[in-house]
Amino acid sequence: MSRLRWGIVGTGGISRTTAGDLHLTENLDLVAVASRTAAHAEAFAAEFDVPRAHGDYDALFADDQVDVVYICTPIGTHAEVARRALLAGKHVLLEKAFTTTAAEARGLAALAAEEGRFLMEAMWMRFNPMIQRVLDEVAAGVIGDVRTLQAAFGFTPPPDRVHWRPDLGGGALLDMGVYPLTLAHLLLGIPDRVEATGEVRDDGLDMTASVFLRYGDGRFAHALTTLAGPIDAVAAVGGTRGVISLDPPFFLRDSYRVLSVPEFTTRSESVALEGRGYVPMFRAVGEALADGLREHPLRPLADTIAVLDIIDDVRRQLTEDGTPA
Ligand SMILES: NC(=O)c1ccc[n+]([C@@H]2O[C@H](COP(=O)([O-])OP(=O)(O)OC[C@H]3O[C@@H](n4cnc5c(N)ncnc54)[C@H](OP(=O)(O)O)[C@@H]3O)[C@@H](O)[C@H]2O)c1
Structure with a gap:
């Protein structure tokens, strides 16, 4: 190559x-x-x-x-x-x-x-082999039909970091919330409805967002993000026949567990990471270019835009209804 x-x-x-x-x-x-x-x-x-x-x-x-x-x-x-x-x-x-x-x-x-x-x-999470294995298990019907997704990520960066600069795209949603919302989109697609609560500062910086995505038939995703303090960066996808739990932080880890119901048996899986976890994404860019592609099929721009549409909606709701922090 x-x-x-x-x-x-x-x-x-x-x-x-x-x-x-x-x-x-x-x-x-x-x-x-x-x-x-x-x-x-x-x-x-x-x-x-x-x-x-x-x-x-x-x-x-x-x-x-x-x-x-x-x-x-x-x-x-x-x-x-x-x-x-x-x-x-x-x-x-x-x-x-x-x-x-x-x-x-x-x-x-x-x-x-x-x-x-x-x-x-x-979006390196999309190329993490552990995430790919989870998506493959879901597609194979291991946990039945997907009904729910819960995911969270947040921490308090030092005061001099760009996270605190609204003029540079700071806030919890874009830097951290993008991971749980991307996972929700990967597993459940574009929601019928977005319902958000949270806190925004007077200067517009979003501090905390709790986002409930509705998909019809009672299916939902709940994504939580915050700059207010560290939260457990766990994720779990629930189906009609089980739950897959990703160990924290869910977007870069190499292990997950599968709970099968109604048997209530569990199975643990692990996947080898390369380097610090970014190698598969970098390799994928080169492979796509070698194939003459201008987008990667695992992270097409339409998916990126769909998640940003959700973030726009959340930010609008927080700005209109958010409790000032
Ligand atoms: N994939 C991941 O795991 C991961 C983790 C952390 C962050 N990120 C993302 O990576 C990007 C950068 O984050 P970071 O944590 O590396 O930020 P950072 O430590 O603040 O570094 C950003 C760099 O951007 C350059 N820059 C250009 N315009 C700037 C401006 N107006 N103010 C400050 N710096 C400016 C600076 O480099 P020069 O001075 O050399 O020009 C600066 O060192 C963000 O999109 C963030 O969300 C991804």
């Missing part, structure tokens, strides 16, 4: 977490890094063994030695940074949450189609 040349954009937390996994992935070479500050780019390049360092993002987008850019900047910057990358002719893997609104995501999807470039949300 030919190796694609990747550049990483931004030198913050997730760039540092994933650089090792980019090096571990056999169908790509991490050849460049860009920062808004040349010294940061050079320091990152030296620390993570990246050959080329750019002191601004557009210089990386203009680098003809780079095929794919992995954008790791704050959520509120995603739409503009990805737009510039696409216009410069790069294929784009864009960190979650993809954009701050579904409208921004639709705009990027249209631009990628016009430019004939690959575009995907870096």
Whole structure:
């Protein structure tokens, strides 16, 4: 398989977490890094063994030695940074949450189609082999028909983190709530109705959201997210003949349990993770491009947009009805 040349954009937390996994992935070479500050780019390049360092993002987008850019900047910057990358002719893997609104995501999807470039949300959970095994078990009818999904994720980031910056796409919903809501969408699809309660600050930052998704016939998903304190990042999918429980944090773990009813027997399963868990997603981007695809079938843009539609709806309900924090 030919190796694609990747550049990483931004030198913050997730760039540092994933650089090792980019090096571990056999169908790509991490050849460049860009920062808004040349010294940061050079320091990152030296620390993570990246050959080329750019002191601004557009210089990386203009680098003809780079095929794919992995954008790791704050959520509120995603739409503009990805737009510039696409216009410069790069294929784009864009960190979650993809954009701050579904409208921004639709705009990027249209631009990628016009430019004939690959575009995907870096929803690594979708490529986690444990999640894939759970979806396969569900599809095989192991727990019968899916009726319910409960999932949660939240913690309190340090005060200097972007989570606290409404101008940069901060808040619980986009950074953390995107995982339980994506899992709900994967298992149950687009809801008939979204009902949300929670807390928003006066400046519009969403602190806590409890989201009840209704699917008809009594089927539901409940997703909980918060910046107010750590909550148990568990997930459980309930069916007519059992429950699959994912150990916390559910989006990156390698194990789950299956409870069968009415027997009330349990079975535990585990799946090997590669690196820190990002390798399957990076590999999948290269495989899709090798097949000439411009979206990955496991994370098409329509799925990303469907989840952002839910988040838009939740944010609207919280802003209209939320209790000020
Ligand atoms: N997949 C995962 O497991 C995971 C985990 C954490 C975060 N994320 C996602 O990754 C993205 C980045 O999160 P992070 O935790 O890495 O954030 P971070 O530590 O704050 O780093 C973000 C980087 O973006 C760049 N940047 C560009 N414009 C900026 C601005 N106006 N203010 C601050 N930084 C700016 C900076 O790099 P330069 O100074 O070098 O330009 C900064 O270091 C978000 O979309 C987040 O949701 C994903």
